[in-house]
Amino acid sequence: MIKAKLTFLSTICFFVLNSCDSKSKTLSVNERVSALLKQMTLEEKIGQMNQYSSFWDVTGPAPKEGSAAIQFDHLKKGYVGSMLNVHGVENVLKLQQIAVEETRLGIPLIFGFDVIHGFKTISPIPLAEAASWDLEAIETSAKNAAKEAAAAGINWTFAPMVDISRDARWGRVMEGAGEDPYLGSKIAHARVKGFQGDDLSNPSTIAACAKHFAGYGFIESGKEYNAVDVGTQTLHNVIMPPFKATVDAGVRTFMNSFSQLNGVPATGSKYLQRDLLKRDWNFDGFVVSDWGSIEEMVEHGYAENAKEAAQLAVEAGSDMDMQSLAYVEHLAGLVKSGVVDEKHIDDAAGRILRVKFELGLFDDPYKYCDYTRETATIGNTSLQDASLDIAKKSIVLLKNKNQLLPLKKEGLNIALIGDLADDKTSPLGNWILAAEKNSAVSVLEGLKSYPGNNVEYSVGTTLNIGPLQFAKELNINTTDKSGFAAALNLAKTSDVVVMVLGEHGFQSGEGRSRTNLGLPGLQQELLEAVYNVNKNIVLVLNNGRPLVLNWANEHIPAIVEAWQLGSQSGNAIAQVVYGDYNPSGKLPMTFPRSVGQVPIYYNYKSTGRPNLPSPGEVFWTHYQDEENTPLYPFGYGLSYTTFEYQNLKIESQTDTTLDVSVEVTNSGNFEGKEVVQLYVKDHFARPAQAVRNLKGFKLINLQPGATKTVQFKLTEKELGFYNSNGDFIFQPGEFSVFIGGDSTADLSLKFKL
Numbered sequence: 001m002i003k004a005k006l007t008f009l010s011t012i013c014f015f016v017l018n019s020c021d022s023k024s025k026t027l028s029v030n031e032r033v034s035a036l037l038k039q040m041t042l043e044e045k046i047g048q049m050n051q052y053s054s055f056w057d058v059t060g061p062a063p064k065e066g067s068a069a070i071q072f073d074h075l076k077k078g079y080v081g082s083m084l085n086v087h088g089v090e091n092v093l094k095l096q097q098i099a100v101e102e103t104r105l106g107i108p109l110i111f112g113f114d115v116i117h118g119f120k121t122i123s124p125i126p127l128a129e130a131a132s133w134d135l136e137a138i139e140t141s142a143k144n145a146a147k148e149a150a151a152a153g154i155n156w157t158f159a160p161m162v163d164i165s166r167d168a169r170w171g172r173v174m175e176g177a178g179e180d181p182y183l184g185s186k187i188a189h190a191r192v193k194g195f196q197g198d199d200l201s202n203p204s205t206i207a208a209c210a211k212h213f214a215g216y217g218f219i220e221s222g223k224e225y226n227a228v229d230v231g232t233q234t235l236h237n238v239i240m241p242p243f244k245a246t247v248d249a250g251v252r253t254f255m256n257s258f259s260q261l262n263g264v265p266a267t268g269s270k271y272l273q274r275d276l277l278k279r280d281w282n283f284d285g286f287v288v289s290d291w292g293s294i295e296e297m298v299e300h301g302y303a304e305n306a307k308e309a310a311q312l313a314v315e316a317g318s319d320m321d322m323q324s325l326a327y328v329e330h331l332a333g334l335v336k337s338g339v340v341d342e343k344h345i346d347d348a349a350g351r352i353l354r355v356k357f358e359l360g361l362f363d364d365p366y367k368y369c370d371y372t373r374e375t376a377t378i379g380n381t382s383l384q385d386a387s388l389d390i391a392k393k394s395i396v397l398l399k400n401k402n403q404l405l406p407l408k409k410e411g412l413n414i415a416l417i418g419d420l421a422d423d424k425t426s427p428l429g430n431w432i433l434a435a436e437k438n439s440a441v442s443v444l445e446g447l448k449s450y451p452g453n454n455v456e457y458s459v460g461t462t463l464n465i466g467p468l469q470f471a472k473e474l475n476i477n478t479t480d481k482s483g484f485a486a487a488l489n490l491a492k493t494s495d496v497v498v499m500v501l502g503e504h505g506f507q508s509g510e511g512r513s514r515t516n517l518g519l520p521g522l523q524q525e526l527l528e529a530v531y532n533v534n535k536n537i538v539l540v541l542n543n544g545r546p547l548v549l550n551w552a553n554e555h556i557p558a559i560v561e562a563w564q565l566g567s568q569s570g571n572a573i574a575q576v577v578y579g580d581y582n583p584s585g586k587l588p589m590t591f592p593r594s595v596g597q598v599p600i601y602y603n604y605k606s607t608g609r610p611n612l613p614s615p616g617e618v619f620w621t622h623y624q625d626e627e628n629t630p631l632y633p634f635g636y637g638l639s640y641t642t643f644e645y646q647n648l649k650i651e652s653q654t655d656t657t658l659d660v661s662v663e664v665t666n667s668g669n670f671e672g673k674e675v676v677q678l679y680v681k682d683h684f685a686r687p688a689q690a691v692r693n694l695k696g697f698k699l700i701n702l703q704p705g706a707t708k709t710v711q712f713k714l715t716e717k718e719l720g721f722y723n724s725n726g727d728f729i730f731q732p733g734e735f736s737v738f739i740g741g742d743s744t745a746d747l748s749l750k751f752k753l
């Protein structure tokens with residue numbers, strides 16, 4: 001094994017006091033943390049709270065101050081506790097050697113990275129994975145991402161993002177699990193378990209980070225970084241549950257949010273970080289700020305200057321400063337002048353050291369720096385296979401008129417049209433810091449891998465005509481129609497047209513809000529032009545957020561929601577199009593009919609006038625020019641088979657629990673999977689509750705003609721809610737349960753507890 005650790009082990013033992021001798025091994029992690037803290041100077045403790053990005057990869061605006069020279073100087077003095085955006089054993093090793101060999105105490109660095117949905121082998125974007133409703137597959141996906149990243153020197157991911165959002169204008173909905181707190185909590189739990197495993201010191205696991213605490217998904221008007229104003233009901237019942245789920249799953253770190261919540265920037269919120277997270281939830285890991293968010297409190301109009309921002313952030317419980325340089329520059333002075341109590345520094349540094357101990361970095365700082373493991377793991381076929389598996393499961397069939405899908409595998413002339421059909425980068429999404437551009441399987445390649453049909457490709461219209469960079473806007477083509485004619489000619493002479501349209505991977509993600517949710521550029525025009533010459537169209541959508549698809553829904557016979565599916569995208573889409581995989585995904589976010597309906601979500605609260613009193617009357621909750629209902633509701637998704645629900649019944653009941661069952665039958669001709677969803681309505685509650693809330697789901701597989709009885713148990717946990725003080729309460733009374741294949745399920749029964 002080529003390991004630097006052998007060369008440096010003796011040095012480490014010398015430098016890292018209390019770490020390698022046999023006595024220290026018998027001490028608990030907390031005892032080791034306390035012993036180490038006692039040996040550290042104030043500046044060294046603050047150093048642990050300082051995180052720098054590499055200079056070659058940045059995932060935020062370049063810092064106003066600071067330079068590589070300053071970073072190296074700080075590194076050598078022990079004034080850096082963590083680096084982000086460094087990857088690859090060689091790079092990690094170099095920096096870790098400086099921290100371990102050249103600083104006074106030799107405290108190892110923790111290396112953070114945005115391992116959001118894969119490292120080099122990319123899985124579907126998180127919103128797409130959420131559409132699988134397959135918790136096991138989601139956990140495996142996170143586990144594989146951790147394994148691959150860990151092999152490249154990373155020991156901490158800035159994931160999962162667990163922000164609930166109801167606003168498709170916000171570009172970052174691609175990074176979360178959608179709009180529902182129940183589904184979001186289950187997924188949050190699965191992702192943390194996947195990244196961290198059962199043993200953080202295992203070199204194939206990495207520390208997870210629940211982000212962005214809290215409220216970021218509710219930014220006003222979906223405009224990036226905007227302020228958030230939400231009431232206590234939404235805060236406790238919608239925003240908080242997935243964060244709490246990550247704590248229950250043992251998450252070791254949190255990241256706070258850029259946004260302000262009810263007038264207080266999350267980074268400076270004592271309520272969020274000290275009171276709720278660290279006191280009420282008993283979280284003993286650490287909180288990292290988001291990129292520059294400590295200093296941004298000045299721009300928020302909350303702190304007078306960076307110095308005051310540092311004071312407010314540390315007092316509020318932000319333990320590590322990502323890229324503001326505010327802690328490293330101001331905290332020592334603030335402590336020495338008596339403004340900041342040193343206990344806050346001890347608490348923050350102690351929390352960071354605790355996670356480093358748990359990762360085993362003090363026992364072996366080079367455990368993530370194994371060249372052999374790096375070569376053997378990165379891009380390994382087993383990771384590609386797993387990526388394909390979850391990619392298929394993430395696809396949602398939105399429409400399939402006259403069973404146009406699945407297509408025959410032989411004898412068809414297929415016209416494949418659309419820039420995204422031949423794109424090998426866009427399916428990877430925007431978080432592709434370590435992945436190779438141009439490395440995904442395209443739809444063109446996927447369809448061609450079935451040799452029985454003749455697939456001809458025509459671009460139709462180019463989508464992006466500028467460079468492709470993580471930190472730069474795209475340049476969407478809105479004028480050049482030179483490809484239309486060839487595409488129309490091809491479509492005319494084909495049996496079926498497969499059109500791959502939607503958003504480029506770089507049109508969603510951070511800094512990528514939109515006010516228009518239609519197909520970008522000239523794609524809608526192209527779709528309509530092709531439809532005029534051949535109506536037999538399968539529309540495959542690539543997108544990172546719900547789109548407005550009214551025209552397509554009205555005219556196009558088959559619509560497949562394929563998001564951005566990662567490295568194996570084209571293969572997954574081909575397997576669904578040809579029926580080798582029967583689609584089973586269900587939407588984790590509502591698709592609106594119009595941007596004007598946004599935010600639109602299934603678990604809204606009733607108004608006092610929800611129903612039309614008589615035709616033509618205006619005094620009820622509605623729009624003059626649009627329906628109230630969405631185009632596709634939360635939880636919706638078709639299959640090549642059909643499922644029937646019957647015999648919903650109460651099996652047993654106590655004062656606080658209810659057991660219900662329902663029979664689900666596969667009434668079609670294909671074997672298929674169904675996500676059986678259970679929603680609860682609390683008829684009278686104070687405060688009033690949503691019209692219904694998801695409170696259970698089960699993923700079942702059924703052969704044609706087969707029936708399964710699916711059972712659910714409801715307890716106070718599912719039937720209660722948080723009141724305005726943030727206390728969880730259960731109010732007995734009248735409830736209804738609804739079970740079915742989406743959030744509009746109408747098979748229901750009423751009960752009283």
Ligand code: NOJ
Nearest residue numbers: 059060114158290291510
């Ligand atoms: C800013 C993003 O908001 C956050 O999610 C990410 O982890 C950091 N940048 C680091 O790249």
